[in-house]
Amino acid sequence: MEYNFREVEKKWQQYWKENKTFRTENKSSKPKYYVLDMFPYPSGAGLHVGHPLGYIASDIFARYKRLKGFNVLHPMGYDSFGLPAEQYAIQTGQHPEITTKTNIARYREQLDKIGFSFDWDREVRTSNPDYYKWTQWIFIQLFNSWYNPETDKAENISTLIPKLNGFKSLSEKEQSDLLLDYRLAFLSDTMVNWCPQLGTVLANEEVKDGVSERGGYPVERKLMKQWSLRITAYADRLLKDLDGIDWTESIKEAQRNWIGKSEGTSFKFQISDFKFQIEVFTTRPDTIFGVSFVTLAPEHELVEKLTTSENKKVVEEYVTAAKNRSERERQADVKKITGVFTGSYVEHPFTGKQIPIWIGDYVLAGYGTGAVMAVPAHDTRDFAFATHFGLEKPIVILPSVDWDFAENSYDEKLGKLVNSDFLNGLEVKEAIKKAISVIEEKDLGKGKTNFRLRDAIFGRQRYWGEPIPVYYENGIPKVLNENELPLLLPEVDKYLPTETGEPPLARAKDFKKDNKWEYEYSTMPGWAGSSWYFLRYMDAHNEKEFASKEAIDYWQNVDLYIGGAEHATGHLLYVRFWTKFLNDLGLIPVIEPAKKLINQGMIQGVSSYVYRIGNSNKYVSLGLRKEYDTTPLHVDVNIVTNNVLDIEAFKNWREDNANAEFILEDGKYICGSEAEKMSKSKWNVVSPDLMVEQHGADCLRIYEMFLGPLELSKPWNTNGITGVSNFIRKLWRLYHTCSNNQQLTTNNFFVSNEPATKPELKVLHKTIKKIISDIEGFSFNTSVSNFMICVNELTELKCNKREILEPLAIIIAPYAPHLAEELWLQLGHNESITYATFPELKEEYLIESAFNYPVSFNGKTRFFHEYDLFLTKEQLEKEVMTLEQTQKYLEGKTPKKIIIVHNKIVNIVI
RNA sequence: GCCCAGUUGGCGGAAUUGGUAGACGCGCUGGUCUCAAACACCAGUGAGAAAUCGUGCCGGUUCGACUCCGGCACUGGGUACCA
Numbered sequence: 001m002e003y004n005f006r007e008v009e010k011k012w013q014q015y016w017k018e019n020k021t022f023r024t025e026n027k028s029s030k031p032k033y034y035v036l037d038m039f040p041y042p043s044g045a046g047l048h049v050g051h052p053l054g055y056i057a058s059d060i061f062a063r064y065k066r067l068k069g070f071n072v073l074h075p076m077g078y079d080s081f082g083l084p085a086e087q088y089a090i091q092t093g094q095h096p097e098i099t100t101k102t103n104i105a106r107y108r109e110q111l112d113k114i115g116f117s118f119d120w121d122r123e124v125r126t127s128n129p130d131y132y133k134w135t136q137w138i139f140i141q142l143f144n145s146w147y148n149p150e151t152d153k154a155e156n157i158s159t160l161i162p163k164l165n166g167f168k169s170l171s172e173k174e175q176s177d178l179l180l181d182y183r184l185a186f187l188s189d190t191m192v193n194w195c196p197q198l199g200t201v202l203a204n205e206e207v208k209d210g211v212s213e214r215g216g217y218p219v220e221r222k223l224m225k226q227w228s229l230r231i232t233a234y235a236d237r238l239l240k241d242l243d244g245i246d247w248t249e250s251i252k253e254a255q256r257n258w259i260g261k262s263e264g265t266s267f268k269f270q271i272s273d274f275k276f277q278i279e280v281f282t283t284r285p286d287t288i289f290g291v292s293f294v295t296l297a298p299e300h301e302l303v304e305k306l307t308t309s310e311n312k313k314v315v316e317e318y319v320t321a322a323k324n325r326s327e328r329e330r331q332a333d334v335k336k337i338t339g340v341f342t343g344s345y346v347e348h349p350f351t352g353k354q355i356p357i358w359i360g361d362y363v364l365a366g367y368g369t370g371a372v373m374a375v376p377a378h379d380t381r382d383f384a385f386a387t388h389f390g391l392e393k394p395i396v397i398l399p400s401v402d403w404d405f406a407e408n409s410y411d412e413k414l415g416k417l418v419n420s421d422f423l424n425g426l427e428v429k430e431a432i433k434k435a436i437s438v439i440e441e442k443d444l445g446k447g448k449t450n451f452r453l454r455d456a457i458f459g460r461q462r463y464w465g466e467p468i469p470v471y472y473e474n475g476i477p478k479v480l481n482e483n484e485l486p487l488l489l490p491e492v493d494k495y496l497p498t499e500t501g502e503p504p505l506a507r508a509k510d511f512k513k514d515n516k517w518e519y520e521y522s523t524m525p526g527w528a529g530s531s532w533y534f535l536r537y538m539d540a541h542n543e544k545e546f547a548s549k550e551a552i553d554y555w556q557n558v559d560l561y562i563g564g565a566e567h568a569t570g571h572l573l574y575v576r577f578w579t580k581f582l583n584d585l586g587l588i589p590v591i592e593p594a595k596k597l598i599n600q601g602m603i604q605g606v607s608s609y610v611y612r613i614g615n616s617n618k619y620v621s622l623g624l625r626k627e628y629d630t631t632p633l634h635v636d637v638n639i640v641t642n643n644v645l646d647i648e649a650f651k652n653w654r655e656d657n658a659n660a661e662f663i664l665e666d667g668k669y670i671c672g673s674e675a676e677k678m679s680k681s682k683w684n685v686v687s688p689d690l691m692v693e694q695h696g697a698d699c700l701r702i703y704e705m706f707l708g709p710l711e712l713s714k715p716w717n718t719n720g721i722t723g724v725s726n727f728i729r730k731l732w733r734l735y736h737t738c739s740n741n742q743q744l745t746t747n748n749f750f751v752s753n754e755p756a757t758k759p760e761l762k763v764l765h766k767t768i769k770k771i772i773s774d775i776e777g778f779s780f781n782t783s784v785s786n787f788m789i790c791v792n793e794l795t796e797l798k799c800n801k802r803e804i805l806e807p808l809a810i811i812i813a814p815y816a817p818h819l820a821e822e823l824w825l826q827l828g829h830n831e832s833i834t835y836a837t838f839p840e841l842k843e844e845y846l847i848e849s850a851f852n853y854p855v856s857f858n859g860k861t862r863f864f865h866e867y868d869l870f871l872t873k874e875q876l877e878k879e880v881m882t883l884e885q886t887q888k889y890l891e892g893k894t895p896k897k898i899i900i901v902h903n904k905i906v907n908i909v910i
Numbered sequence: 911g912c913c914c915a916g917u918u919g920g921c922g923g924a925a926u927u928g929g930u931a932g933a934c935g936c937g938c939u940g941g942u943c944u945c946a947a948a949c950a951c952c953a954g955u956g957a958g959a960a961a962u963c964g965u966g967c968c969g970g971u972u973c974g975a976c977u978c979c980g981g982c983a984c985u986g987g988g989u990a991c992c993a
Contacts, residue, residue, distance in 0.1 A: 250914045254988055257913065262992070282993060295993095360991095367992045374993085380911085381991055452992050568988075706935070708923055712916090713986075720922065723935040773926090782924070785934035792934090854930040859974040861930050899973050905929045909973045 003732035005696030009818040013115060021832050022117045026538070026551045028071035034555055035062040036534055036594070038563030038571070039077045039124075042103035043084055047110045048678050049686045049704070049716055050603030054562040056701050057600060057710050057780055059116045061560060063814035064775050066117075067838040073555055074117055075537040077124035078104050079530050081132075083198075086464040089495040096464040096495070100127060110689060115697045115817050117834070122540040126529030127464070131536065133486035134546035135528050136469040138578065139458075140479045141585060142185035143470075147233035154184060154233075154584035176476045184230045184581065185458065187477055191366065192457055194222035199497040200461040201226065221323075227459040227468060227522060231577050235259050235451040237591075238576055247597040248711070254568040260452025265436050266369060267445035269294060269346035271306060272354060278302060278346055281368030281450055284413075285439060286431035289420040290375040290396035292386065293356045294346055295339070298322035299365035306357060308343030315340055315359060322361045337362070337388040349444050350421060360385055368450050376409060383409035396420045397428060456574065458525060461503035463495045465523030471513040472520070480513075487519065530571050531578040534558050534593055552588050561594035564602070572597075598778055601713035605684030608640040609633060609672040610650075613663075617656070620663040622670040634683045635671060637718075638690065645669040675715035686716055698816035699724050705780040705815065724784075728819065731791050731812070735805055735823055749826045756803040758845070763793045764804045765845040771811050772841065787812060802827065807839035855880060855906045857889050873900045880906055 016022065037058050040051065055076075062074035078100075085096035085103075104125070111118070124131050145154040160182055161167055167175060180186045193202040197217035201224065211218055231238075239259045242252045264283035271278060278294060296303055298319045307315045318340040339360035346355050362381050363372050376386035376393040386393050395405055397415040413432075417423040422438065423431045439445050459468065469480040469487045480487060490508035498506050505511060505521040512518055532546070538555045539547035557579075579593045610619050611630035620628050639649035647669060651657050662669050678685050691700045703724040708714050736748045756764075767790040774783035794804065806827055813820035813833045824833040850868050853876075854861045863885050867876055877898050880886055890910065897909040 248915095250988080253914055257989060260992060264993080280993080284993080362991045362993095364992065372993045379993070381993075384991095450992075565987080706922085712923095714922075717922070717936090720936045727935085781922090782934085785924070788934055852930090856930080856974080859929090859972095864930080897973060899929090901929060905974085907929080907973055 003729055003819070005698065005728075005818070008822045009115065009692075009697050012818045012821045013112060015821070015832070016115075016117075017112075019832070020121070021834055022074065022119045023121055024071065024073050024119045026554050030069055030071040032073065032555060033062075033065045033070040034073045034534075034557070034559045035065065036074075036537070036558045036561050037076065038561075038567065039079050039530070039533065040107065041079045041082050041084075042100060042107045044088065044099065044103055045680070046103075046106050047688055048603075048605075049688050049691060049700075050678060052111075052114055052688055052700075053603055053704050053710070054564070054598075054600035055111070055116060056114070056704050057598070057778070058560065058562045059118075060701075060705070060780060060814040061775065061778075063117055063817065063834065064838070066834055067810060067813065067836060069837070073122075073537065074119060075122040075124075075540075076111070076116070076118040076120070077122075077533065077537070078107070078126070079526070079533075080104065080125045080127040081465045081524075081529060082526050083462070083464070086462055086495055089464070093494075097127070100125075110687075113692045113697060114688060114700065117817070122537050124533055124536050124540055126466075126533065129486045129488055130541075130543070132466040132529065134536065135466050135524065135532070136480075136485050136487060137482060137546060138532060138582070139185055139524070139528075140469055140482070140485075142229060142581065143183055143479045145184045145581070145585070146179075146182040147184060147230065152237075154581055157183060173474075173476055180477075184233065185227060186230060187225060187227055189223055190226045190228060190455075190457060191221055192224050192226055193219045194224070195219045199501075200503075201457055201459060226457050227470075227520070228455045228457050229577075231456045231574075232451060232453055234577050234580055235261070235453045236449075237580055238453075238573065241576070241580075241592060245592050245597070246595060248565075248599055251565060251568045251572065251597065251599065255573055258453060258569040258573065261449060262452075263447070263449050265439060265445055266448040267373065267439060269349065269355070269373070271302075271357075272345045272347050274306060274344075276302060276305065278357070278371050279369045279445070280371045280373045281448065282373055284375065284378065284432070285435035286417060286420075286423060286426075286428055287375040287378050287396055288350065288373070288435055288439075289423065290377050290394050291348065291355060291373045292376055292392040292394055293358050293374045295358045295360045295363050295372050295374050295382075295385065296342075297363040297365040297370040298359055298361055300359075300363075300370045303342070303359060306342055306344040311341060311343035315342060318359060337384055339385060339389065341389075349442070356391075358385075358389075366454065367452065377405060378409055378411055380409050380411055394419065396423075456577075458528070459520075459522030460525050461497060461521075462523055463489075463492060463504040465525065466528055467505065467523055468520040470520040471517040473517050477520070489523075527571055527574045531574045532582070534561075534575070535582075535588065546587075557590040557592060558594035559596065561597045562600060563597075565599035598710065600710050601708075603678070604675045604713065604715040605678035605682060605686070606637065606715045606717055607676050607682045607684040608635045608637050608645075610635045610645065610669075611672070617659060618661045618663065619669065622672045624663055625672075632672060634681075636683045637686065640671050645671050678716070686718065691718070691721070695721055695725055696728070696818075698819050699728055702727070702784055702815050706784040708781055710778060710780055727788050727791060728816065730795060731787075731816075732819070732823075734791065734794055734800060734808075735826065750800055751802050751805055751827065752800050753802050756799070756801040757797075760794065760797055760799045760801060760804050761842075761845045763790055763797070763799075764807060764839075765842055766790075768807070768811060768839055768841045769843075769846065775814070784815070787815070809833065810836045810839060851903050853880075853906050855883075855886065855908070857908050858910060859907060862889050869903060873902075876900055876906070880908070 035058050037055050058074070062072050065072045080100045085099045088094060088099055089096045126132060126135070144157050146157050146160045148155045148159065157179060164178065167178070170178065180188065195202055195212045195217050198212060198215060202212055202219060239256060239261055242255060262283055264281055265285040266279055266281050267285065268277040268279050278296070280294065303315065303319060339358050342357045342359060344357045346357060348355055362385065363370065374382040374385065376382040376391065377395045378397055383393065393405065396417060396419050397410060398418050399410050399412065399415045403410050413428045415428055417426050417428070417431045423434060426434060436447050440447070467487045467489055469485060470477050471480070490505065490511045492504055492507040494507060495504050497503055503521040505523065534557070535547050535552065539551035542548055575593045579588065580591055582588045583591050609632040611622065611625040611632055612619055613628045613630055620630060635645065635650065636653060639646045639653060647662060651660060676682055676684060688700060699721065703721045706724060736750055767786055770786040771783050774780065774786065790808070809820050809823045809827065810833060820833050824836070848869060850866050852864050852866045855863055855865060865880070865883060867879060871879070877900060886908070893910050895908045895910055899907040899909070
């Protein structure tokens with residue numbers, strides 16, 4: 001009887017569901033372990049084989065931890081607010097909620113087929129009111145908090161008020177405005193990325209190369225009143241705490257760059273003939289004597305005041321032009337140097353020299369002070385600007401290498417200072433210290449730290465998101481009380497912005513608090529709900545709190561988090577930010593959401609091509625196509641096996657193909673192939689459903705792991721799956737009589753209770769050892785190899801001993817849970833294998849008494865010889881020298897040296 | 911430009927601390943079974959006739975380098991006038 005995966009897998013999936021096998025309690029005598037996947041956005045396209053890669057890995061790990069005696073939390077849910085459902089609603093009028101529900105049902109069906117061990121009783125959906133009630137609640141906590149630099153944490157806004165002089169005497173409106181400058185959720189005029197086509201604001205990370213990440217529409221800069229979150233208050237902690245978590249170095253590095261800490265000096269220049277000063281920020285105060293001009297951003301507040309009348313016209317034109325340039329144009333024209341002279345000068349604080357003030361759009365208004373001291377000889381951008389406008393480039397650092405200052409600036413922080421008064425002769429690092437101390441002494445400026453990180457814009461002019469729980473009382477923004485939550489998403493007639501450009505929520509009838517005060521019409525961004533969902537899983541149905549204190553104290557934070565690296569500077573930064581904030585408020589005991597993070601690679605599709613000759617209906621095989629004039633066409637990868645086209649299937653694929661003719665090579669039609677992104681239009685999408693149908697869930701799970709290291713991106717290739725199929729059948733056969741065996745019965749289960757032999761035990765324990773180190777090192781591909789080796793060796797030994805096969809079923813259960821359950825049942829167990837005990841490794845079975853030494857000459861292996869492991873080096877050396885082969889390779893010479901590494905190698909140096 | 915990761919057979923990929931390069935699987939070749947095919951099973955499979963040569967390229971350290979060091983090239987990802 002061959003293994004019938006369809007029947008067996010269906011049966012166990014049903015069993016798990018009925019028995020709630022994976023239900024997890026918030027109390028246990030076992031240690032806890034929290035394994036989390038990044039939850040999916042339920043799109044209409046369904047899952048393709050790339051999606052489950054990370055889920056399979058985390059599921060294996062979760063199941064392994066259960067076998068190892070842990071109380072494992074392994075939940076799943078849906079990030080169900082988002083743009084595609086809304087775009088679909090705009091086009092069809094279909095309510096996003098309906099689309100979302102349908103998609104979720106489809107996702108669930110697909111996920112269930114793969115046999116994941118999720119505790120579905122804890123499912124969350126970010127678009128459900130009982131979930132977003134608490135997203136809104138956290139927003140209110142952010143609104144009610146400020147960041148106290150003295151305690152270095154968030155505190156209730158009430159602790160700020162005593163520190164504000166004359167606060168009580170201000171009007172209510174003035175008080176509100178003043179507090180908004182401190183609140184962690186605040187309303188302000190902000191330069192935003194505005195996308196006219198989408199009718200909404202986008203976050204920096206939603207804009208790629210000047211166009212929207214979704215849809216690819218142009219994005220402009222625009223000043224708007226917007227809700228933002230003061231993530232910059234946490235910049236230093238977000239940076240520092242990266243050191244304490246076990247995340248991949250590339251994600252940490254991406255976050256470090258995104259936060260962009262830079263330490264320098266802020267420094268004031270006196271404007272000649274005026275009372276004003278210009279403050280600049282520099283990381284290179286050592287180059288102060290190399291300053292030849294000062295550049296302001298076009299948006300700088302002093303531009304108007306210090307432009308002289310004769311320069312007024314050109315400056316105004318320049319500023320207007322710069323403002324109107326879209327984000328896209330600015331980025332496309334990075335190399336194009338533009339700027340204009342204001343006509344005014346500042347005084348050099350040490351030399352008293354007159355230094356011209358320029359305006360240039362290479363200086364960003366939003367970073368530092370929006371003004372820079374330009375040192376053309378030692379800064380690439382200043383160099384380009386000075387070259388373009390013919391400005392001076394005084395050299396103040398002498399490089400130790402030859403340098404052509406006419407060609408390039410010298411930006412390195414290495415060399416000796418020259419032409420720099422009190423800094424002369426110092427090394428750059430010394431000079432920086434000295435310059436700061438002199439600047440501080442003379443009260444011209446002080447040491448300062450800047451961050452590249454911007455506050456996170458939190459409002460989106462969209463329908464399908466969490467309503468921001470704010471209303472405006474006489475124009476003053478106020479948050480709802482907790483008992484007024486959730487603020488439900490209102491019904492609207494259309495999902496588009498209004499004709500006056502207001503967000504879709506403005507269309508809702510009677511969307512007013514107490515029928516009087518207008519609510520905020522923006523909704524929250526996609527990342528709001530995902531910034532705290534890991535906490536909700538701990539206590540998913542709590543109606544009184546976002547999660548109970550007991551649940552949070554028990555589960556703490558995520559032990560293993562698996563998901564895509566594309567969230568490096570989005571979700572993964574925001575979830576850290578919210579975690580730190582909730583910790584400041586004493587609501588959770590942890591400062592980081594996840595101890596360990598692994599990024600699974602992307603799975604690309606492999607497209608197949610057929611080659612049509614001209615416009616005929618004739619197709620030529622890959623190898624012969626050069627002899628003809630051909631057009632490559634995508635062909636459905638599901639009718640191609642090992643690059644060989646199924647000609648019948650091809651004829652039935654499309655009507656036009658029915659009469660197709662073929663030029664074959666060796667009787668086959670060979671297709672071309674190329675790795676590309678998986679997409680419908682390229683006919684290269686492989687759905688997990690199809691794989692499960694053809695090969696079984698266990699086979700898909702093992703094959704996805706076998707493909708290569710989890711973190712690696714790789715093209716999907718179904719070719720190798722037969723190897724895994726064969727392996728599963730071989731494994732099954734260990735427990736059953738083969739078809740050619742005499743003892744064939746209806747149930748041909750055939751496991752013996754005789755004691756196992758030493759070689760059998762050695763195979764088992766060798767495998768246990770490797771599997772443990774592979775799983776714990778997240779090397780799932782090699783563990784599959786090791787299972788294959790184990791099954792091959794046991795087959796060779798004709799082993800059917802319970803003593804071996806019972807532990808084997810357990811160690812393979814995380815990978816092939818359906819098969820393992822069936823075997824476990826046949827072995828006579830009535831309980832699920834899920835909570836069996838992982839077999840103990842017994843090293844005594846692995847002890848070797850001899851080793852087959854490679855004997856090498858000058859590092860090159862020539863032959864092998866087996867020796868007892870208890871031989872001493874001296875004995876071994878003697879033995880080796882007596883060998884005939886040794887003498888042969890010595891060619892009569894005397895060895896200079898013989899190196900013997902115990903249990904490894906013998907190397908004879910001639 | 912800067913930062914990160916990578917480069918090993920026809921293919922996916924293995925190789926504790928430097929110690930037998932190519933595990934495991936696919937594919938391919940030959941064979942057994944069969945009227946035949948499929949399945950299955952057995953044998954072989956880095957290159958080369960061989961000596962030898964082989965882990966992107968050049969150099970170094972070492973008895974010994976895929977592994978360590980210096981330089982370079984290429985591929986993928988992130989980021990970008992951040993002073």
